Amino acid sequence: MNRKSFGADGEDLACDYLRDKRYKIISRNYRCRIGEIDIIALRRKTLVFCEVKARNNRQFGEPFEAVTKHKQKRLRRLAESYLQSTQNDRNIPQDLDYRFDVISIVFNQSNGFEITHLENAF
Secondary structure (H helix, E strand, O other), X not given: OOHHHXXXXXXXXXXXXXHHOOOEEEEEEEEEOOEEEEEEEEEOOEEEEEEEEEEOOOOXXXXXXXXXXXXHHHHHHHHHHHHHHOOXXXXXXXXXXXXXXXXXXXXXXOOOEEEEEEOOOO
C-alpha cells in the first residue's frame, strides 16, 4: 500500500468513527496555499478541525505525537483561512465555536486497528 492510499484509508476510518459519534462531516482535505486540513466536521454547535495520523505500529511513538507545535500553528492558520472562505456560506452557521482534534490510528497485523480521539487536542 502506498503512503497516499494508506493516509486515505486512515481518513476514511476517522470519518466513519466520527459519523458513528454523530458528527456531520462538512469537508475532507480542505486545501489552500498554506496546506491541508484532513477533516472538518460539525458536532452540535462546534466546528471541529481534525488532523488524522495513521501508522502501522508504535515503533516511533503514538501517531498523535507527530502533531508538533509547528503543525498546530499551521492548522490554526488553515482554520482561519477556512473560516474566512466560508463567511458567506449559508450552509455553515456563523456563530459556531471551534476546536482542534487529533485522531490517531494504529493498524495491527490482524487487519484491525485502534483509534484514539483527542478532543480539543491543542
